[in-house]
Amino acid sequence: MRASFHLFLAVAAILSQRAQAADILVATMTFGSPWMDVAKIAEALASRGHVVTVVAPASEKSDLMRKLPSLRYEFYGHPEKPPMMKNNLKTIPQAFAFSSITWLEFMAMANKMTSGLLENCEGMLSDSQLMTNLKNTHYDVVLTYPGTSCGSIVAQYLDLPLVCTLRSMPTGLDIRATGVPSPVSYIPTVTSGLTDQMTFLQRVKNTLVYFGLTTMGQVVFERSMDAIASRTIGSNFTMFAALARTDVWLYQSDVLFDFPRPTMPNMVSIAGHMADKVKPLSEELEKFMQSSGDAGVVIVTFGSMVATMPAERADMLAAAFARLPQKVVWRYAGTPPPSLGSNTKTMEWLPQSDLLAHPKTKAFVSHCGYNGITEAMHHGVPLIGMPLFGDQHDNIVRVVARGMAVSLDIHSVTSEEVYQAITTVITDPRYKEKAKFISTIRQDQPQSPMERAIWWIEHVIKHGGLPHLRSRAIELPFYQYYLLDVLALIVAVITVILLSCWKCCLFACGMCKRSRTDIKHKTS
Template sequence: MPRLCGIFVFLSICLVSFTPPCDGGNILVFPVDGSHWINMKILLEELHARGHDITVMRASTSWYIPEKSPLYTSITLEMDSEIENFFDVYLQEHMRAQREGASALTFFKLTKDFLSMIAEAHSIWSDALVQILDDKNLVKSLMDSQYDLVLTDPAIAPGVVLAKYLKLPIVLNVRWITSGEGHFAIAPSPLSYIPVPGSGLTDKMNFLQRVKNMLFYSIILFQQKFLVGPSYDTICDKYIEGGCNIISLLQEADIWLFRSDFVFEFPRPTMPNVIYIGGFQCKPAQPLPADLEEFVQSAGEHGVIIMTLGTLVNALPREVADEIASVFAKMPQKVIWRHKGEHPSTLGNNTLIVEWMPQKDLLGHPQTRVFVAHGGTNGVQEAIYHGVPVLGIPLFFDQYDNLLRLQERGAGKIIELGNVNGHSFEQGLKEVLHQDRYRQNMQRLSRLHRDQPMAPMDQAIFWVEYVMRHKGAPHLRTDAYNMPWYSYYCLDVLLLLLTAVTIPLLSTLAVFRFLCCRSRRKNKSKQH
């Protein structure tokens, strides 16, 4: 018995000695709720598995972020205001407008409502930030915790300001910032070939499209200057030594973990501290629950169609849902449809209505033929990863732009909500199902996406730990952001060069003119 114990101790020591050391960091996380939290949580799961300690700041009114979790310790901010009802009303109005036909007046009204909703959200969170910074005990606790960095989603700005206040390195889990798409704040973004989100344009624009692109960019500038910026500028002036603004704080971030890649995105200039992790949440499919697997296999050679509208929209307008259900009922495929609320009256026996579906596992199932989706970033990237063509019904935000990128690459087709009826939906569905080019193009994108030297999740974790190891990454940031606009575009240099050329030229002309005039005067005097 003692001999066995000795062997056990020896083996235990060997195992411990061969286990790589894990220097766990201390990370403060300021996430964004809703679908953004889904992305952040996946990253936190991996960081937790690597031995890092995580603290998450959340609102008491949070929709998705639980107070208690095995992944993290939470700091809950008491907040009375929340915009969920306003958001639901906006979504319903937006879908109704698309169905009835969006006139110029309707477009401006929806834009005004959207900007008002965004301004209200930032106002709520700027109030929460003041609450944090005025709480002496909370601030002391944050400082005493000796965090290694702040990980935040800059779609709202409190995490960025808090990191500056605590003098901590910052890593952004980002695609969207306070005023739109993140690239426009950090990288050169010529509007001649880089489409502004919401414009519905590609990287190939004619003159009128470039005019439209410029107008949409002006909305971004207006939003940042007059709606979002003022909510935080007063806080920066009061709490941050020397003041600041949100764009400058974003430009000071050490690493941008950007939730996109150039398999999906149009080519564009970028910066060395932007790390592309598009599809980092994607994994090989896991087995389906037994009842769902049985339903999928019952489809036989025809396969399965899956449909979901994401986390924010439970159901389409009633007449649209009925039209779609009637088309599904005529198809030989089986259909799995995430749909909440009252079931469509035209529902067929081949259609399974569920309130939740294992989307990743269904997309990775060999029986899945088409993904009918709203075009959210997560769903689009998962469709690319698994090589499933998409029939898209964009509803709002960036969804049309996401689907447009697939359509441009021949891997998906768009039907706008206002054009959805029985005929258009059936025609679109059959086109994506039966024209092989859609699946072939999507599978090509899948091969390109997977052919990387390092998996996107591994890249994300490496760079988070890189910032912790080196206390930041200032060497990857440019100082160009601090240059005056005329210096950035070298207008002062151009002016000097023009002056250097013009003055000698004008001087030479002046001398010749003087000599010519003098010569004429001499000739005239001789003639007299």
């Protein structure tokens, strides 16, 4: 009898959980690091019993279904035609990572990336069969990574609650869509390479970069995206209006990485949500780590997009690593450099987070990709940063400001400078202390970042959206937001009062003058 009762409770619990399961639509770019961030959340949602459907290019079908079998898919486009953006993400970093580029080359690269994003969005929105299927299926919420997709426009088209996860948008569109104040006097703009402590000239630079990026974003990216939406699904759908509907913004950064800034109630930090439980290393790798003794190990990787590098740069790094008393684990897929030392182990792929968590790890030489830096912060490992492109230059500035890293220029650094930087970071206890402090603070929270992300998404689903959390600032026209009408009224009233006083004074002076004239006439 008792066993039957327990079985009944178990079945009831399972059915109850299934009854609360939601249909979640993920509409975002399905490759690159933004996709890795979203996919992690999607898998966690699926593990809780939710039905998660991903909108993806048909050319990605086999790869996605092999890597993420727990998710469902809606495909669009030609199965034999990979998205232009995917090819750009492979070729552009390799082409520009280890060479200095001019402003014109940078603009050409940005234009190529934007073209890839726009092509991907047009392929999605112009697929009438896909849009019809989405319209006829009942979804509870849309999850997207804005800036690299038109998922927000899909949510607007389907009239569904929207959750956006991101770090930031270089064009500042998220700032306008949230209605949050963002004073450039102390908030560094993306790509500015500045901190929250700026000199006068740095504030001038920050202001120019901010207005340059926001203007370019509105003129080029937003207008192009709005034009695509207009000719595919209707003129009522725009990027700004779509993002302004966002119920919750899940930001993948916090005040330990970025700098303190104003936030709105629907802006939630999920920094560190990519952190997995530490898994044991392979027997071979564990043996190598243990063989380092008290000297420890240095982990080296320049990211998944850059597997190899120019032979001269690789040999320069290898020579620096060979001089270290530490062992070195280096993700490097090219031909072993001539100066490679016996203390260095090269691998085509390495378990980065598990290695950073290992007690033998002393330092991390990195290209400063955001996920790598957050893993180093999570595990308390000091950094030697050599940024290559994109947001990596901003990333290293932030961890240097926190005192847990040093920065080197990969284009001009020498083998001696690399050796000295690694030695300094390992031997100077201040770097380890700062890294450990940040790790302790980051892990001292009542909820894990992933649990927080899931709770907010389920909170949106449960209540059918959270419009009460949105700032009314986004609804105000420019002149109202900056109180220009109020200032105009105040100036007008003050002007009328001053003119009235001036007229009264002139009238009083005239009366006095007339009275003195009348007195003179009478006395004469």
